[in-house]
Amino acid sequence: MATTIPPSMAPSTANWHWKNKTVTPWAKTWFERELTTVSVQGDGSEIVSVEKVIEVDGDVELGQRKSKLITIYDCKVELDWTGTASDGTEVSGKLTIPEVSHEITLDKTSDYSYNWSLKTARSPEVDALFALAKARLPAALEAKFAQFPTAIIETHGRDLTVSATPTREGTPAPAAASATSTATAATPASSAAAARPAVKASAPAVNTSTVSVEGNFMAAADDLFSLLTDEKRIPAWTRAPAQSTAQKDSVYSLFGGGVHGKYVSLTPAKEIVQTWALRSPTWPSDHHATLTTTLEQGSDSTKVTWRLEGIPLGMEEETERNLQGYYVHGLKAIGLGTEL
Template structure:
């Protein structure tokens, strides 16, 4: 279970359970982790050559049985490639904030891809490959970092639970978003609740739902992204590309009537209508809504001169869920897509 400082609960060995505070400096391990995971990665005609300018601190500790991960670091990846004409191209990818706050808030890790060699149309194309293909392929290692940190280092703080179990719990608790609330909160609540309290909560929710009808409202969210409409449509509807911004497997078939599942089954529904590449209508719901109740999500894409406007209009949102649903659309849809490097500016 993770909190504002990345707190993860674990079972402590008997001798160490009441130890007040113990820490381990995991900065050297972290630098080596990212070097091994990222250097040598390639996509199409580009590859990562080295990791440089690593700065920051990573600390693993426990306080009265609570395992705590606190980290804030930055580094640069040097990349290279060859143009179709055989010219060598070099560049960098800077990651300015690899921190527990990014993980806790379930944001995408920001990055900036650039050229260090002479710029040309061909070299810029390679830089686009780095931004749109190479870096998204690296991000799963960032999302798995906290779980790996715990699995490999918790034993040094007296934790005796299975590293495999710890890795799985930490991963699901920090990287799976859920609509309306964070999936980290949902997963943590589910794993920490006893069967009796879960049964009681479910019964209470069922009685509440039966006692009143659902009053609903509409939530609208929009943003401009520096990507062509056809490419954005692909990111939103192709099951092989959806995980690039949701950070989770997707079940998605673009046929009216077919069912879909996103964010590790934390958003489900069905396809109502398709007007590619400009409009998609879906029946949509997170698990905390009243059983059987769906909203209608209309996704609209409008290409402008230098960007594409993404508009999300969700009708049928329970009034008590309005604020959380708006936050979820902002964080998991909009921020997830922007985490791929799609800010505002020229179309890519």
């Protein structure tokens, strides 16, 4: 249900107050659908996949205050996993993640913990697959968990955010003319005015700020450049569909369309400059920031810095958390992390 504004309350004032929406049933469906797409492979024919989400226990809410949308959730997730060992043995087990929460996913207050069990009788091949599951499945799951807060906001954000722009959504279009209205003859002055082209109103100025995040990765700069721009490789760390042609002025989209823009310039293994916008109720319409990604090759790792200029004021903390969660953590989740 869309939020309505009392006649005496301006949209900015309406967005200042706390509003919450419980989305727990939707969240359980999201986990059941999204986690069962997670799969990892070994160095040979081994493969491990999430077969079924058994239980999602906890509460999920979306809150809004001071025009900011805040995800509030803490869930225990239980799932069944299956795999095929190198000798063809079908292996199954259970995995419990005691806490999937905003604090872990976005605030990084602690690491995820995993409680594993094995249902299949043990053998050297089964044990090897079990070790593979423990080594690689968490990173793939955490990349999926990183998408959860954005999915909450994209799906339910409009229900909490009051728009200053009137909308006809859900209402019939106005009739071309009213049957009860009295026709008014057009005067020369009114005809001349009608003939003049309408002046397009300029978009309101957006006060902005800048945030930067960085990470060190165990990969060469040219390989990281490819991971960040190659349409076929991007989903490895975003865990979502992508559109990207690494050419100046070409459009791109990441995270299933959640982030989009155009490439401004690309210097292989050195720098990527691109316009950047969120498909989110909290992001101003037709506003683009500029994301500059620099890569500094070291002796055994590469430092990557993301500098995002043009963030609407008030969205700095949320945007910085998302850059850390989706970009830095996304790349580290595929095994490129380093403690440097």
